Amino acid sequence: MTIRVWDYLREYREERQDILDAVETVFESGQLVLGKSVWNFEKEFADYHGVNHCVGVDNGTNAVKLALQAVGVGPGDEVITVSNTAAPTVLAIDGAGATPKFVDVREEDFLMDTGQVAAAITDRTKALLPVHLYGQCADMAPLRKLAEGHGLALVEDCAQAHGARHHGRRAGTMSDAAAFSFYPTKVLGAYGDGGAVLTRDEDVDGNLRRLRYYGMAETYYVVQTPGHNSRLDEVQAEILRRKLPRLDTYVEGRRAVARRYAEGLGDLTGEGGLTLPATAEGNEHVYYVYVVRHPRRDEVIERLKKYDISLNISYPWPVHTMTGFAHLGVPRGSLPVTERLAGEIFSLPMYPSLARDEQDRVIAALREVLTSV
Incomplete structure (x- = not known):
């Protein structure tokens, strides 16, 4: 029998009743979009990380894109990141209308070489986007110092680092906004696509909630700024709620x-x-x-x-x-x-x-x- 590089079936069999109950809970709730499951998961995922806000979105790519847009990245801006990453990291920069600018990675651990970042900053640079690759965090202290010194936003790509810590702090808690993917292969994986953005900033949280919901804030009929249809699905949110304690x-x-x-x-x-x-x-x-x-x-x-x-x-x-x-x-x-x-x-x-x-x-x-x- 083939040994797969990743497989979920054994885990599913062990958790099957809980997963099926999650689906039933949503179907019986009477609210299939942006209901209690999304709201509860957002609160519980934020609490797990000790931050104020979590906004659930439809996938990890859009989590990065909306995080960048929420901190003010747009057309004409540059975002410094790495090329040794999954393409969605860079596609998200492009999707926000910005231009990616690459620095190399370190030989020993494949993470962003933060020593190269300062030389890559230009007058167009708007944000730094380190990738917490393969399950561990990039070196955040020098990036935070550069971001503060140059007035830049700092956004973490945490798609591969659920639960990781860096000098005692969880991935996703060391920046202005942090993007997560819940693609099924992830450490915390859904049974389909899903994503989220963490932030401590109330304004960034408000921007994210508008961006994921067409640019609307409180009513379906009023677009305040152009946004997207990027909501986390209720079923996936409820499944993630069940899996989060594990x-x-x-x-x-x-x-x-x-x-x-x-x-x-x-x-x-x-x-x-x-x-x-x-x-x-x-x-x-x-x-x-x-x-x-x-x-x-x-x-x-x-x-x-x-x-x-x-x-x-x-x-x-x-x-x-x-x-x-x-x-x-x-x-x-x-x-x-x-x-x-x-x-x-x-x-x-x-x-x-x-x-x-x-x-x-x-x-x-x-x-x-x-x-x-």
């Missing part, structure tokens, strides 16, 4: 899988060998994905195919190299670490319900392949 348990399950990988593969690291994930100083990793690195990645993956194990590459094409962003004019070679990583990284199966015997199969197969390449 988020820390999901995180612990992922950490247990990560520890077993480290124990089973740690002796294969070193010059020319496998590189395991490194946790940056001050971070508490939640292992959204377990990304390893090998200089002969493509050969390793090709040889692993016969073992019936599904792998993934996050991400094989840096955003700045995609044809859809050719208009940005970012030349190959300008982000050397990002481009080098794209040819060496790959993800091992990672989810809390991954069985120990399945993980043993992954480790054994990888050990066999790595000793022969």
Whole structure:
């Protein structure tokens, strides 16, 4: 049987009654759009993070886009971010009418190289958008200092970091606005699309609520500013409400899988060998994905195919190299670490319900392949 890089079915079977009851609760409520389930989830997700406001939206991409718009980003502005990320991060910048400007990532943990940000700031820069990649946070202190010193907005992309901490603070609590995705693969995943934005700022919260609802505030018929139809679905909100109390348990399950990988593969690291994930100083990793690195990645993956194990590459094409962003004019070679990583990284199966015997199969197969390449 194939071992998938991600799978939800075992978790669903364990939580099935709660998930089905969530659906029934919404269907019996008499309100299918922006009802009690969305309102309750927003409050509970905000409380989990210790912030004032949470606004549920329809997906993670729009969470980033609306967060940027809510803090004042628009046409003509630049937003500094990274190219080693899922394309939706950058699509959201484009969707807000702004231009992405890239800095490279760090060799050791693949996170934004904050030392390059100051030189990237121009008179058009409006916001900094760090990505909390693979389950751990970018270094926020220098970014906050730069944002305050230059009058910039700071927005966190937390799509891959539910429950992560950075020097004791949760991802999503260190900025003007923080965007989350609840796509099914996420640490806290829905059974479909969903997203949310956290903020402590009352004005940003008001902007977000208008932006997700056509630009309307209190009545369906009056558009105050042009907005979107970007509401979190009631069913997904109720499912997320049921799953939220289990988020820390999901995180612990992922950490247990990560520890077993480290124990089973740690002796294969070193010059020319496998590189395991490194946790940056001050971070508490939640292992959204377990990304390893090998200089002969493509050969390793090709040889692993016969073992019936599904792998993934996050991400094989840096955003700045995609044809859809050719208009940005970012030349190959300008982000050397990002481009080098794209040819060496790959993800091992990672989810809390991954069985120990399945993980043993992954480790054994990888050990066999790595000793022969």
